Each structure stands twice: as structure tokens, then as C-alpha cells.
Amino acid sequence: MPTLHQYLHCPFCVRADMAANYFGIEHKKNYLLNDDAETCDKLIGAKMVPILEFDDGTAMGESLDIVAKLEAMAPEGKKLLPKVEPEKYTCHFDNVSGEINGLLFPRNVMIEQPEFATESAKDYFRTKKEKTLGMSFDEAFSNSTSYKERVEAALAEMPVPPLPAQQMNQLGWNDIMVFPILRNLTMVKDINFPDALDQYVHAVADLTKIQLYTDVAV
Structure with missing residues (x-):
């Protein structure tokens, strides 16, 4: 049985998790x-996740490569719908990437998650991501209102991907690219998704058995 090494908060890990769950592939x-570099180095020679480890001890990284591998392992006839201009959705994230990071990085360690079960794991993440932000997590969190307003404006302009129900309850490569960021934004308390986009997020979460953060949002 393969093992999917991951973090709960990582959007790249969510890609792999979506595929494994959707295809019904038995796995651990x-x-x-978050500060466990040794396991990653041993498996793929770099500190990165997700990692798909096989029974023979071989392993692979890179989320989209893992999704493609899982698709090849899927039951016959169960494939992802083709990728069709996902950038028309993802460009709206790109335009507010700094604001998204400012919202999510502090919340990642405020919410109870397995990759942050120790203080050293939290400290490792905080040190690294505060450098990316150019400010402390406390300062970024204090800016939540302005970040949230800009992200909500971007979400309001974003076209809504087709619901699984509109595609014979199938998952597509576009969903693999789009859903993880939307899912992570559910950790922001009271963030306003347009109704149709909110419906999409919940529908894909149900189809792929991915946990949303709504109940623990900060």
C-alpha cells in the first residue's frame, strides 16, 4: 500500500490528496x-511535500507528477477531465498572492494541525514564512481586514468553475489546480465567497473527501 506523506495545510499536498481519495486508491x-527534513531528504533528497512512497521503498515528489501517477494507478475508466485554461481561474489568486499569504501563514499555526504538533515545528514554519512576508505573523494577522477585503474582491471577479454535478460528478485537472487555494481560504473566519463559488468549494470537498477549515476558522 503506498504512503502519501503530506501536511494538512499545504495546497500542493491537497492536490495529491484529492486525487488519491477521488480515485479510491488505498493508501496511508x-x-x-513541518521541521522534519530528514524524512523528506531520505525519500527524495529534498525537503518538500507531498511525497508518494511505494511499497518497494521508492518515492516521488512534485504534486502534479504525483497526481498523474495516481491517475495511472486508478481503476480502469476513472480519469480526470482534461485541463482547460486553469489560468483563467488561478490568475485571480496570483493577483492577490501576497494578501493570501498574509491571511494564511499566521493562521496555519493558530489552527491545530498535525504538522505543527510541536513548538519546534511551529517555530521552523514561522521563521521561514515571516521572511517571505517581510513582517511578523502578529503584524500580518493585524492586517487581516485589509487583506481579506482585497482577496474577497478578487474572488468576486473570479469565474466559477463548473460544479462536479455539471460534469457527471467527475473531477478535472482544473479542480486540482483551483480548489486547494479556495479550500485553504476557508481558514479565514467569515471570509465572503460568492454563493456560486461557495457551492463549488463544498461540492469538490465532498467529492474528494477533503476537510474544509470552516468550523475552526480564525
Whole structure:
């Protein structure tokens, strides 16, 4: 049985998790501590997740490569719908990437998650991501209102991807690219998704058995 090494909060890990769950591939889920570089180095020679480890001890990284591998392992006839201009959705994230990071990075360690089960794992993440933000997590969190307004404006302009129900309850490559960021934004308390986009997020979460953060949002 393969093992999917991952973090709960990582959008790249969500891609792999979506595919594994959707295809019904029996596998183990292993949530690494965020400061566990040793396991990653041993498996693929670099600290990155997700990692798909096979029974023979071989392993692979890169989320989209893992999704493609899982698709090849899927039951006959169960494939992802083709990728069709996902950038028409993802460009709206790109335009507010700094604001998204400002919202999510502090919340990642505020919410109870397995990869942050130790203080050293939290400290490792905080040190790294505060450098990316150019400010402390406390300062970024204090800017939540302005970040949230800009992200909500981008979500309001974003076209809504087709619901699974509109595609014979099938998952597509576009969903693999689009859903993980939307899912992570559910950790922001009271963030306003347009109704149709909110319906999409919940529908894909149900189809792929991915946990949303709505109940623990900060």
C-alpha cells in the first residue's frame, strides 16, 4: 500500500490528496512535522511535500507528477477531465498572492494541525514564512481586514468553475489546480465567497473527501 506523506495545510499536498481519495486508491496518509527534513531528504533528497512512497521503498515528489501517477494507478475508466485554461481561474489568486499569504501563514499555526504538533515545528514554519512576508505573523494577522477585503474582491471577479454535478460528478485537472487555494481560504473566519463559488468549494470537498477549515476558522 503506498504512503502519501503530506501536511494538512499545504495546497500542493491537497492536490495529491484529492486525487488519491477521488480515485479510491488505498493508501496511508502520513502527516510529517513541518521541521522534519530528514524524512523528506531520505525519500527524495529534498525537503518538500507531498511525497508518494511505494511499497518497494521508492518515492516521488512534485504534486502534479504525483497526481498523474495516481491517475495511472486508478481503476480502469476513472480519469480526470482534461485541463482547460486553469489560468483563467488561478490568475485571480496570483493577483492577490501576497494578501493570501498574509491571511494564511499566521493562521496555519493558530489552527491545530498535525504538522505543527510541536513548538519546534511551529517555530521552523514561522521563521521561514515571516521572511517571505517581510513582517511578523502578529503584524500580518493585524492586517487581516485589509487583506481579506482585497482577496474577497478578487474572488468576486473570479469565474466559477463548473460544479462536479455539471460534469457527471467527475473531477478535472482544473479542480486540482483551483480548489486547494479556495479550500485553504476557508481558514479565514467569515471570509465572503460568492454563493456560486461557495457551492463549488463544498461540492469538490465532498467529492474528494477533503476537510474544509470552516468550523475552526480564525
